[in-house]
Amino acid sequence: MKLYYANGTISIAVAIALLEADLPHERVGVDFATAEQTRQPYLDLNPKGRVPALVLDDGTFLTETGAILDYVAAIAPGAGLVPETPVEAAHMRAVMYYLASTMHVAHAHKMRGARWADRAESHADMTAKVPQTMATCAAYIETQAFRGDFVCGDTLTVADAYLFVVCNWLGGDGVDVSQFPRIAAFMDRMAARPSVASLKADGLI
Numbered sequence: 001m002k003l004y005y006a007n008g009t010i011s012i013a014v015a016i017a018l019l020e021a022d023l024p025h026e027r028v029g030v031d032f033a034t035a036e037q038t039r040q041p042y043l044d045l046n047p048k049g050r051v052p053a054l055v056l057d058d059g060t061f062l063t064e065t066g067a068i069l070d071y072v073a074a075i076a077p078g079a080g081l082v083p084e085t086p087v088e089a090a091h092m093r094a095v096m097y098y099l100a101s102t103m104h105v106a107h108a109h110k111m112r113g114a115r116w117a118d119r120a121e122s123h124a125d126m127t128a129k130v131p132q133t134m135a136t137c138a139a140y141i142e143t144q145a146f147r148g149d150f151v152c153g154d155t156l157t158v159a160d161a162y163l164f165v166v167c168n169w170l171g172g173d174g175v176d177v178s179q180f181p182r183i184a185a186f187m188d189r190m191a192a193r194p195s196v197a198s199l200k201a202d203g204l205i
């Protein structure tokens with residue numbers, strides 16, 4: 001498998017999950033500094049112009065962080081990255097859908113306002129709102145997401161890889177993480193895992 005990623009982006013959630021699942025894979029960096037994701041040949045591979053993308057050994061091409069994380073969990077059942085009970089698995093996916101549809105989108109308003117508006121003052125207004133919207137999202141995560149040390153209790157699932165990367169953006173988005181003690185403890189717990197530590201050592205986080 002080949003994971004197309006960029007440092008610090010949501011694609012790192014997939015890198016964490018692949019390491020947690022102990023699945024062999026190759027990482028291919030996409031250079032956001034030169035907007036490589038918006039040009040050929042990357043656009044031929046992924047017309048969405050985003051990361052992550054995962055290319056399987058038979059050429060099958062996957063996008064969308066939540067879908068890729070579910071795939072990784074499914075091909076490594078021994079790693080236990082999805083809860084066994086349907087109701088717990090639904091909670092895990094509820095958190096992942098929230099991250100995809102609400103919190104990641106709130107974060108994107110800081111740098112990617114051109115997706116929604118053309119005027120510079122509109123972009124500035126969107127950027128200025130980010131500390132507030134991300135703090136609102138953090139408050140939701142703090143009180144509703146955790147059912148133990150992790151999202152689904154005391155065992156790590158793919159939602160934790162996703163949540164770690166999104167919460168890693170909070171400081172840069174103007175949110176004081178120390179105001180959210182469960183998130184802060186979760187971030188420390190994740191940082192101590194060999195998967196996250198090795199990605200940090202490699203400069204991906």
Ligand SMILES: N[C@@H](CCC(=O)N[C@@H](CS)C(=O)NCC(=O)O)C(=O)O
Nearest residue numbers: 009010037049050051052064065100
């Ligand atoms: N819904 C997609 C969103 C992916 C996404 O927006 N990734 C960002 C990085 S965090 C990206 O590739 N941005 C490049 C751009 O906007 O040009 C997913 O969850 O995989």
